[in-house]
Amino acid sequence: xxxxxxxxxxxxxxxxxxxxxxxxxxxxxxxxxxxxxxxxxxxxxxxxxxxxxxxxxxxxxxxxxxxxxxxxxxxxxxxxxxxxxxxxxxxxxxxxxxxxxxxxxxxxxxxxxxxxxxxxxxxxxxxxxxxxxxxxxxxxxxxxxxxxxxxxxxxxxxxxxxxxxxxxxxxxxxxxxxxxxxxxxxxxxxxxxxxxxxxxxxxxxxxxxxxxxxxxxxxxxxxxxxxxxxxxxxxxxxxxxxxxxxxxxxxxxxxxxxxxxxxxxxxxxxxxxxxxxxxxxxxxxxxxxxxxxxxxxxxxxxxxxxxxxxxxxxxxxxxx
Numbered sequence: 001x002x003x004x005x006x007x008x009x010x011x012x013x014x015x016x017x018x019x020x021x022x023x024x025x026x027x028x029x030x031x032x033x034x035x036x037x038x039x040x041x042x043x044x045x046x047x048x049x050x051x052x053x054x055x056x057x058x059x060x061x062x063x064x065x066x067x068x069x070x071x072x073x074x075x076x077x078x079x080x081x082x083x084x085x086x087x088x089x090x091x092x093x094x095x096x097x098x099x100x101x102x103x104x105x106x107x108x109x110x111x112x113x114x115x116x117x118x119x120x121x122x123x124x125x126x127x128x129x130x131x132x133x134x135x136x137x138x139x140x141x142x143x144x145x146x147x148x149x150x151x152x153x154x155x156x157x158x159x160x161x162x163x164x165x166x167x168x169x170x171x172x173x174x175x176x177x178x179x180x181x182x183x184x185x186x187x188x189x190x191x192x193x194x195x196x197x198x199x200x201x202x203x204x205x206x207x208x209x210x211x212x213x214x215x216x217x218x219x220x221x222x223x224x225x226x227x228x229x230x231x232x233x234x235x236x237x238x239x240x241x242x243x244x245x246x247x248x249x250x251x252x253x254x255x256x257x258x259x260x261x262x263x264x265x266x267x268x269x270x271x272x273x274x275x276x277x278x279x280x281x282x283x284x285x286x287x288x289x290x291x292x293x294x295x296x297x298x299x300x301x302x303x304x305x306x307x308x309x310x311x312x313x314x315x316x317x318x319x320x
Contacts, residue, residue, distance in 0.1 A: 039259050039280045043272050046307050046320045047283035049290040053094025054316035058084060061096045066310040068115030068127075068162065068204065068251065069298035069317065072139075077317060078116045078124055079310060080298070085110045087126060089141075092302075092319065100124070100141045105131055108143040114161045115204060115298070117171075119186070125171055127160040134160060134173060134188070147188025152178050155190035162204035162216075162252075166228070172213060174202040181205065181215060181230070194230025204251045204298075208258040210275060216249040216262060223249060223262060223277065236277030241267055244279040251299040251310070261307060263296040270296060270309060270320075288314050 054063045064083035071077060076097060077090045085103040087110075090096055101110045111130035118124055122139035132150035134157070137143055148157040162174035169186040179199055183191040195202060200219025207213055212233065213226045221239035223246075226232055237246045247266025254260055258275035269284035270293075284293040294313025301307055307320045 036274055036278050036280050039257075039272065039274055042255075042259075042305065043281055043307075046270075046272070046281070047291060048320060050306060050319045051093065052290055052316055052318040053090065054314075056315040060088070060099060061090075061094070063088070063315045065312045066315060066317065067113075067297045067312060068117075069300055069308060069310045070117045070124075071300055071302055071308070072118050073122055075302065077308060078118060079317065080113045080116045080126065082113055082312075085113065087113060087116060087124065087137075090317070094317075098141050100137055101126075107146060108135070108137075110135075115163045115174075117163045117165050119165050119169060119171075120167065121169075125163050125165060127163045127173065129159050129161060129176075132157045132159060134163065134171065134184070136188075145188055147184065148173075154193060155182070155184075157182070162202070164206050164213075166207040172205055172207060174205055174215065176202060181213065181226075183230075192230060194226060195224070195232075198224050198232055198235075203249070204263075206252050206254050206260075208254040208260070208275065209256055210258040212258070212275075214252055214254065214260055216252045218248050218250065221246045221249065223252065223260065223273075225277065234277060236273065237262075243282065244271070244273075246271075250297045253300045253307075255301045255305070261299055261301060263299050263309065265295050265297060268293045268296065270299060270307065283320065284309075290318070291320075293318075 067082045068080040079088045087100040089098040114127045114129040124137045133148040135146045158177035160173045161176045164172045171184045173182045180196045182193045203216045203218045205215040215224045222235045222237040224235045250265040251263035260273040262271050268286040271282040272280040296309050297312045298310035
């Protein structure tokens with residue numbers, strides 16, 4: 001199931017000279033907190049769109065319910081094109097560089113591919129949710145291995161969603177219907193599990209530079225923070241529409257300093273927090289215009305600090 005390079009049809013990408021988000025952006029005052037002020041300075045203009053690409057459809061370059069996204073070392077964007085049962089790889093201008101997968105249960109096929117992450121060696125890890133397994137592909141899109149099967153025992157999975165990796169190559173999985181996070185070696189061997197006493201619907205997760213596992217808990221409308229061994233550290237957020245409040249938090253990402261970026265899916269926005277969970281800013285509002293969002297699901301931070309967001313409702317990717 002090798003990845004095949006494919007040229008993207010004209011007209012799927014729209015570059016913005018920077019579209020002002022205006023009132024869609026919410027910020028705290030810098031004087032309120034010095035740490036938040038430092039982070040705010042970095043993310044002050046993140047309501048401004050640099051580029052966006054994607055339209056609804058079945059063709060290559062089009063998307064249907066895109067979910068998780070992840071960057072490669074080369075700066076490309078890997079997208080879990082969930083309802084099209086495939087992974088697509090784009091460059092930052094929206095040109096398709098490869099496609100992996102099709103519908104099915106065989107190796108390299110998917111039934112609801114939900115999230116993706118890229119390991120330090122460039123391999124793509126994908127949660128194959130309705131097949132209750134994880135699949136791994138090399139940097140060329142060739143199938144490497146799969147692990148997990150439906151069940152509740154250690155190493156078994158039941159509708160896995162979010163996936164992440166750390167600098168040691170461990171793979172972290174949101175095992176949604178088993179209400180836990182499981183950790184596997186790069187070869188798919190079970191290492192440990194945690195979170196069942198805290199989580200309700202663990203959707204997505206990321207591993208920060210300061211050694212924390214940050215999990216979006218859609219069932220609690222909170223973000224839960226653990227150490228690498230599963231010890232609970234703290235949580236932040238509650239249900240609502242204000243600052244630090246969520247309605248169905250989904251995709252979650254971190255930058256090099258451990259700051260936390262959350263897709264607040266039901267509120268059609270992205271919120272930015274310090275590594276301690278202190279609110280910094282937010283951007284986005286409901287709609288389909290540049291800078292607006294409809295059901296943001298996936299998020300990551302590019303090496304240049306740009307925040308990349310996938311929207312399942314608008315079937316596109318935006319770069320802020």
